[in-house]
Amino acid sequence: MDKINRQITLASRPIGWPKESDFKLIESPIPVPGPSQVLIRTLFLSVDPYMRGRMNDRASYADPVKLGAVMTGGAVGQVVHSNLAKFPNGSYVQGMLGWQDFVMSDGSDLHRVNRELAPLSAYLGVLGMPGLTAFFGLLDIGQPKPGETVLISGAAGAVGSIAGQIAKLQGCRVIGVAGTDEKVRFLIDKLGFDAAFNYRSETNYFAKLKELCPQGIDVYFDNVGGELTDAALHYLNVHARICVCGQISQYNLTEPELGPRLLWKLIEKRAKVQGFLVMDYAPRFREGFTQLAEWLGTGELQHRESIIDGLENAPKAFLGMLHGENIGKQIVRVSQPETGASSFL
Ligand SMILES: NC(=O)c1ccc[n+]([C@@H]2O[C@H](COP(=O)([O-])OP(=O)(O)OC[C@H]3O[C@@H](n4cnc5c(N)ncnc54)[C@H](OP(=O)(O)O)[C@@H]3O)[C@@H](O)[C@H]2O)c1
Structure with a gap:
């Protein structure tokens, strides 16, 4: 095994759509953990839409990644040298490990994950941040009731595919x-959605929503914003709930989009709109995780992943996800887990 740590850093701040040259792969020595520290080898890395915001010089609700710094990101890794009893050699952990082969930690930001319960990559998707986002966003804010109509945008992605199944x-x-x-077929045939449509080929969102939501919309779980959301507001039922999870259609715009002014629709329908951040629910993560794991175990929840191999391909995976190449959760497989518990160093 090569004892070099490859790291992917932020090389420049994109204007509009990011590109591969905004990232730079560098090599550095593998860090040596001190007392009360562990060395972790990254196994699976998550690429997520929020990372686009972190590439700007002013992220709105979290610190931006500094130029030249390792890209931030959640990952699952394996402890390969431990000076912490809580995380012995060979154990699997999840945390904000960043886009790199190896990382050192004092353990304060790590959680043990159980490979017997689910595949390790699931802790970045259905049993990780996206699954918890779907769970709390839909159930806490959307409060869906039997028989109601729930509309999900970004429905075939990591969050949307879980939110729809929970509904x-x-x-x-x-x-x-x-x-x-292909995504539309996946939603209907594999996940059991009642109907779905392709917003890229559909030209009239109003007509399509009217056709597919004849009883109106009671809950709108919005991952994308833009014109689709403008159309959805016209079909809200009285006391509808809108969970504003994401606005990915806006993330790469260089000028803010001026949409129609539709807040009056909310008055007419006495609708409730609430934005949220999954971290708001951190005190309740155990509750969400337990339920998601149970549904996964019984087969009531399906999860799909799109996996790209190689840390060097993390920028490609990230850009591909922004362009919609993923079905389900986009993951980068960085390395294979080792059996045994001997120290790597
Ligand atoms: N509030 C929170 O705490 C929180 C937490 C996690 C995620 N989020 C948000 O939730 C949303 C989904 O995140 P995710 O991790 O599940 O990502 P994802 O859906 O797995 O991947 C992003 C998807 O966005 C779609 N997309 C890209 N550009 C679009 C556009 N202009 N219009 C419509 N869809 C577009 C693409 O699918 P198509 O092929 O369908 O275009 C792409 O696959 C994002 O907006 C993200 O920022 C919020």
């Missing part, structure tokens, strides 16, 4: 919106 588990009629015909 089905609540007895709702679920309509998904996604960017390819």
